[in-house]
Amino acid sequence: MTVRTLASATLFALALAGRALAVEAGAETPAVPTVAEETQQVDDRQVKVWAKRALSMNVKSKDEADVQSRELWYSAFDGKAWGAWSKHGIIFAREAPIAWEPTEGHWRIYIRTIKVSGLANPEPGPATVPAGEFIIDRSAPTVAIGFPGSQAKLRGGGKYTIKWEATDLHLKAAPVTLRWSRDGKGVYETIAADLPNSGTYEWTVPKDMTNAGQLQILVADKAGNVGSAESSQVLVDSISPRGRVTAPAISARSEAAYSTEIADAGPAGLSAAKLWISGDDGVTWAEGPAVTAPWKTVGWKAPADGRYRLAIVAADQAGNISATPKGKGEDQFQVIIDTTAPVITLASPVGIVEADKASSTRRAFKPGDRVAVNFGIKDVNLQANSASVYLQTDAAKPWIELGKGLPVDAAFRFAITDAHASRSARIKVTALDAAGNLGETVSTDGFQVDTEVDAGTVEIK
Structure with a gap:
């Protein structure tokens, strides 16, 4: 009996190991790679792990003609100990395959053969050697x-x-x-x-x-x-965003708002941008204020008058960042900060001299005299043809415009008229620089314009 039991177990194990599992009817092939089965190390042995739903076992004995039926017995392992043996509810005829649909778990089985004569293998007990051991796992990780x-x-x-x-x-x-x-x-x-x-x-x-x-x-x-x-x-x-400052090219204020163009050609969208500044023509660069959505302007205060290079470093929401500026580059913007008005000086204390003289101490004039306003203007960003000349006949009266849009490097000449009559006339000269700063100067002394001669009173004795 013992010999026949071991033989049956061997035949069962061979049949079980070589038989493929029939997948449930109608199941679709998953769109994942095929995975080969592996065994599980349990104590000192390797145990097969299957996802099979149905097991079919064909058992053949040497004296198969004398076999009447077979019983399937099974026992489950709970992680600590093996449970008691249970018998399948069906008695399988000699030529019928033994079929079983175990639940998930760790199982061992035993096949009990019953001969026509009534002789049979013993029912399994704690010391029974199983015909097979396996793990059923149908649950995906x-x-x-x-x-x-x-x-x-x-x-x-x-x-x-x-x-x-x-x-x-x-x-x-x-x-x-x-x-x-x-x-x-x-x-x-x-x-x-x-x-x-x-x-x-x-x-x-x-x-x-x-x-x-x-x-x-x-x-x-x-x-x-x-x-x-x-x-x-x-x-x-995969594309870094790009940005640049576009205006203004010159500013009369140290603190100003600068127009920017910042865009991301990729699909991520902008996440951040900063202004970078160089005050030494690209030799060194420093990080400046942040540009905020909608990425159109950025405010910045220059530390002093001068020429600066400005650049934008932008990042998108995927982490792409445009290059930090180094040296000089075509994508950099240059701005001049000029908060100083032009300085204007007059050659004469009264503001005018005879038109044909470079200097004079004359302080009284008459209609018809041609005179010149000699002036000098200093400014690093002086605007061409921005000079204007004014005359005031009385401190309580408005200034009279004598000329505007005048060259900044040439004297202004005009003829005195009756309308300029005054006991204390003054000259004012103004000029603009490219930043819009307005400089002006007023003559320190007044001059006289006579339009009549008092004949006086004649007394004859």
């Missing part, structure tokens, strides 16, 4: 992606750490496969396969841009079950 999540925005060509968590009682030794779909429509390329369940993987993102990418993580157990998780609508942007 649980998988969750920590990073990147759905709708994440990644920098094309950048390195990121993919993070995940996967759990299962019977994970394969290297169960993880990472896949990437650029269009998110199920066409995948493998990032890496046969990875350990470490929970992290350093990934260099492809440079092909998309806003519909999908990262998929597949995790397989030893039964061939595959769990998966996907992060959808992952955006990849």
Whole structure:
């Protein structure tokens, strides 16, 4: 009896090991790679792990003609100890295959053969050697992606750490496969396969841009079950944003608002921008104030008058950042800060001299005299033809415009008229620089314009 039991067990084991599981009718082939089954180390033995729903066992004995029927006995392991043996409710005829649909768990089985004569193997007990041992696991591993999540925005060509968590009682030794779909429509390329369940993987993102990418993580157990998780609508942007300052080219105030043009040609969209400043013509650069949405202007206060180079460093939501300025560049903007008005000086204390003389002490004039206003103007950004000359006949009266849009480097000549009659006339000269600063000077002394002669009173004696 003992010999026949072992023989039956051997035949059963061979049949069970070589027989493929019939998948439930109507089941679709999963869109995941085929996974080979692996065994589970249990104490000192390797136990097969299957996802099978039905087991079919064909048992043949040497004296098969004398066999009347067979019984299937099974016992479950709860993680600590084996349970009692249970008998299948069906007695299987000699030529009928033994069929069983076990639930998930760790099982051992025993086949009891009953001969026509009534002789039979003993019912199994605690010391019975099983005909087979296996684990049924139909549950796919649980998988969750920590990073990147759905709708994440990644920098094309950048390195990121993919993070995940996967759990299962019977994970394969290297169960993880990472896949990437650029269009998110199920066409995948493998990032890496046969990875350990470490929970992290350093990934260099492809440079092909998309806003519909999908990262998929597949995790397989030893039964061939595959769990998966996907992060959808992952955006990849490989283009750095660009920006520049556009105006003003010169400012009369140290603190001003500057117009900017900042754009991101990729799909991620802008996230930040900053103004960078060089006060030494590109030799050194310093980070300045932030530009905020809608990215049209930025305020900045210059520390002193002078010429500055301005540049924009912008970042998009995928992490692409435009280059930090170095030296001089065509994409840089130059601005002049000039808060100082032109300095104007008059050659004569009264503001005028005879037109044909360079200097004079004359202080009284008459209609018809041609005179000249000799002046000098100093300014590093002086605007051409910005001089104006005015005359005031009385401190209580308004200034009379004698000329405007005049050259800044030539004397202004005019003829005195009756309208200029005054006991104390003054001259004023103004000029503009390119920043809009207005400089002016007024003659320190007045001059007289006589329009009549008092004949006086004649007394004859």
